[in-house]
Amino acid sequence: MRISVIGCGYLGAVHAAAMADLGHEVIAIDVDDAKIALLSAGKTPFYEPGLPEILTTSLASGRLSFTTDISLAKGSNVHFIAVGTPQSADSNAADMRFVNAAVTALIPHLSDSDLVVGKSTVPVGTAARLQEMIATSGSAAALAWNPEFLREGHAVTDTISPDRLVYGVAPGPRKDAAVSTLNAVYATAIAAETPVVVTDLATAELVKIAANSFLATKISFINAMSEITDAVGANITELADAIGYDNRIGRRFLNAGVGFGGGCLPKDIRAFVARAEELGRGESVAFLSEMDAINKRQRTRVANLVLGAAASVDVELTSARVAVLGLAFKPLSDDVRDSPALDVALKLNALGADVIAYDPEANGPARLRFPALVTAETLDEVLTGADVIVLVTEWPEFIALDPERVAGLVSHRAIVDARNVLDADRWRAAGFTFVGMGRP
Numbered sequence: 001m002r003i004s005v006i007g008c009g010y011l012g013a014v015h016a017a018a019m020a021d022l023g024h025e026v027i028a029i030d031v032d033d034a035k036i037a038l039l040s041a042g043k044t045p046f047y048e049p050g051l052p053e054i055l056t057t058s059l060a061s062g063r064l065s066f067t068t069d070i071s072l073a074k075g076s077n078v079h080f081i082a083v084g085t086p087q088s089a090d091s092n093a094a095d096m097r098f099v100n101a102a103v104t105a106l107i108p109h110l111s112d113s114d115l116v117v118g119k120s121t122v123p124v125g126t127a128a129r130l131q132e133m134i135a136t137s138g139s140a141a142a143l144a145w146n147p148e149f150l151r152e153g154h155a156v157t158d159t160i161s162p163d164r165l166v167y168g169v170a171p172g173p174r175k176d177a178a179v180s181t182l183n184a185v186y187a188t189a190i191a192a193e194t195p196v197v198v199t200d201l202a203t204a205e206l207v208k209i210a211a212n213s214f215l216a217t218k219i220s221f222i223n224a225m226s227e228i229t230d231a232v233g234a235n236i237t238e239l240a241d242a243i244g245y246d247n248r249i250g251r252r253f254l255n256a257g258v259g260f261g262g263g264c265l266p267k268d269i270r271a272f273v274a275r276a277e278e279l280g281r282g283e284s285v286a287f288l289s290e291m292d293a294i295n296k297r298q299r300t301r302v303a304n305l306v307l308g309a310a311a312s313v314d315v316e317l318t319s320a321r322v323a324v325l326g327l328a329f330k331p332l333s334d335d336v337r338d339s340p341a342l343d344v345a346l347k348l349n350a351l352g353a354d355v356i357a358y359d360p361e362a363n364g365p366a367r368l369r370f371p372a373l374v375t376a377e378t379l380d381e382v383l384t385g386a387d388v389i390v391l392v393t394e395w396p397e398f399i400a401l402d403p404e405r406v407a408g409l410v411s412h413r414a415i416v417d418a419r420n421v422l423d424a425d426r427w428r429a430a431g432f433t434f435v436g437m438g439r440p
């Protein structure tokens, strides 16, 4: 099948390369010249494990090409919309300019038998509006919504072997054809018995936003609990283990820490609240604003824990060298959009600390946003001379640190584990003041 993918960011570039890897012929389109030049040369504009490999093989096979010329979408049977839907500059709502521009640019190149497939995360009602836009232009092309559930850091495997497929399709004579087309696109996953949910457009849009809202709620719930365990000297990790044995609750996403971030969860729950308010149903999801507030509070909480850790080794924060371990919003990614780690580094900077940060992949993206941020080239460099260490992104190499070796590098032995991933006993045995999030 010939497929076009419009938007070559974290979602679109992976989707395009993965579709080509699965045997489709793919034309991937973006308005960013620099990004297209990089991708055409087989270089990835961001860090994503496994992407360089499938990019290289797909380009070499001739099945994948990149362009800034939207007219080359003509002739594809399926057109995936994978452009960004960031938070608006002046409100919590999603900024729909990129989706609107992409569809407007695509319309003149559509044939009547084509299927436009939305992948971006959008406010409910967008798909119906875009279908109307296409119809009003005089094109008979159909539209479906196929939300994406990939996790950065695992995007390639999540795209090739998704845990479920959701097709939002409008009722009517084109419905069966749209489902057949999507089944052909995802033939490999379907052969592997991936569950497929076929539903209406609005439900498909809502599935994505409901899933992200649920995950955000789980994370903020355990973080709220950890504020209470902190107050009474209880242990949030043991609490999470104990409640997690209940199958109705489950243990995943119950790790207390500095909270969620990235280009999806924070802006998605805010956009959901904004959309629900437009629909007159604001109170139904008002709890999500509380989840957002709990989440933001963790970043200030971690900065305060660093302040306390500095005091415990008799260092004023204003003269403390603070080693920040991590800048990406999660390990195995270089994405610093709404990153808790970057936020903590900036907060500590603002409090007057001498901050030096290190991330195996996200130093560059972080400095691009905040050129004044001081970063170290290596893990040893960031640790050398530190008065306080704060682990904010749980990269495996941070978890594997040997406290005895670190003790030989730092000026003072104090560490804040803002992800609750370190062995407190080992660090204390090496002479460190050890501070976790809601655990002794």
Ligand SMILES: NC(=O)c1ccc[n+]([C@@H]2O[C@H](COP(=O)([O-])OP(=O)(O)OC[C@H]3O[C@@H](n4cnc5c(N)ncnc54)[C@H](O)[C@@H]3O)[C@@H](O)[C@H]2O)c1
Binding pocket: 006, 007, 008, 009, 010, 011, 012, 029, 030, 031, 032, 035, 082, 083, 084, 085, 098, 099, 101, 102, 105, 119, 120, 121, 122, 148, 149, 150, 151, 152, 263, 264
């Ligand atoms: N990143 C994820 O993990 C993830 C997961 C699931 C869903 N999503 C959703 O997917 C969408 C894209 O997210 P992302 O993280 O890839 O964003 P991104 O910012 O990394 O990429 C968006 C891309 O779209 C391009 N673009 C903007 N306007 C365009 C236009 N008119 N024509 C062609 N290209 C255009 C941009 O240049 C950019 O390369 C969002 O709605 C997001 O919520 C993202």
